[in-house]
Amino acid sequence: MSPTVATAPGSIARPATAFAVLGGLRQADMNHIRSFWRNVVRYTAGAIVYAGRGSAGRRIIIISGWACETRILADGRRQIFSFLLPGDAIDLAQMSGVGSRAVMALTRLEVIDAEIVAASQAHADQDVAAAVAQALRQREDRMFDHMVRIGRLTAKERVLNLLLEFYDRLDAVGLTKGDTFRIPLTQEVFADTLGLSNVHINRTLQQLRRDGLIVLKAGSVTLPDRERLAHLACYEQDIDEQEARLDSLRPQ
Amino acid sequence: MSPTVATAPGSIARPATAFAVLGGLRQADMNHIRSFWRNVVRYTAGAIVYAGRGSAGRRIIIISGWACETRILADGRRQIFSFLLPGDAIDLAQMSGVGSRAVMALTRLEVIDAEIVAASQAHADQDVAAAVAQALRQREDRMFDHMVRIGRLTAKERVLNLLLEFYDRLDAVGLTKGDTFRIPLTQEVFADTLGLSNVHINRTLQQLRRDGLIVLKAGSVTLPDRERLAHLACYEQDIDEQEARLDSLRPQ
DNA sequence: CGAGACTTTGACCGTAGTCAATTTATGTGG
């Protein structure tokens, strides 16, 4: 695992994430943060995040570290569905239980109960609820992107597309520095995310490096020309184009 | 398109679907159904289902026919995310709009507004709301299965797995006859669903036929030995096994 | 320094894609 995944946001947290609530809070009132820290739950890399850790709620917010939603098949094949980054929220109620889907920490992980945040005097319940709800919605939206990735993109496109998503998400919570961000994933995790073999991920990454499209070393990635990469990877294409395409689906 | 996709359920609708509400209603009060029919919206195959068709609500229930959620990329590649079968519900509010995701009718389609059903005197609002909510939840659950399909299963497994899902869903609303059901999908739709080429889908289907695993002709499928197929296709494996597998993920 | 986890490389294989032609439905108008 990488040393640590920047425990504190520090920077100006933009809205659009549950994290924004926490970021705002930190600057507003240090005392409340202290009371939060007491409720932070920690996991080590590889640990499964279960619901109902003593606390009441099943909705949690990631404070620091990376986690993923995953399923493992009988024969050992694994599919990673989504990643949870600092500021993301998830409803564990839908998770664990059966075991067909689990949240697994990919690094050391700090998590806090959404209810606890909501109960703090610094924030209205509905503010937190709204932020969490939005985070959950965004997670669902991203899963469609992910299906396109594994269903219809080539290996290169998949990798670039995923990296671009990471960039945007981390940037939204102030965890990027220019074109660069830290990424604590093994190539095997990439493979199980993108539906490829670890060997092929390795070769694809090398190719992308050789082509000068990405810089990747020591757990940090640089995307020198996101504009170009986005084009190469079918990432967040022009909305208008999409609209036009839809209109021309089949007249009838 | 196939002649028609069994417009009426007729049979004993099991719970677990928004359709159950309608099925129950039909038997209970024919007059109410009449008033429903007036509110049924129809689409032709290939049409895009938009929100706000005059009616207020954005949650709709499929009465008859098949639809799918899809995205089309700039270069024409298409990914189908999920299928909507009779009795399924969907929230169009999250959909259309941008165009990055659309609901498309795959056959002639009949749809009714969830609000209208809820407003009928025959059923309490909360009954309908609960049924719709459950349908939406199931749709989400199925998307995880789908990600596993396109991310980690082989071509044969993907096809079988999908067919098994169809069987179970259609069976739940009484649209199967023994091991057989009607399936109004072209091989191209299969391809865009499962992340394969239409040619490869064709060859895979032939192989499955030759192996006697499925019977497929004239828009209807027979799955002679679902037990066996489920095993072959990693379909709905034993819950306990999954639990065990999760426990052994990484001790730490 | 050694053990274990990751990454990298090479050789070889096989699943799935592409292109293009042909055959088979399906449907429509006459």
Place this chain on the structure above:
DNA sequence: CCACATAAATTGACTACGGTCAAAGTCTCG
């Protein structure tokens, strides 16, 4: 009910992307 037009399913030939296996090289951390 037939002829034609179109959509869908098939087939063949060839390609290539990505998988598998196994070994070697690196990196980390106790």
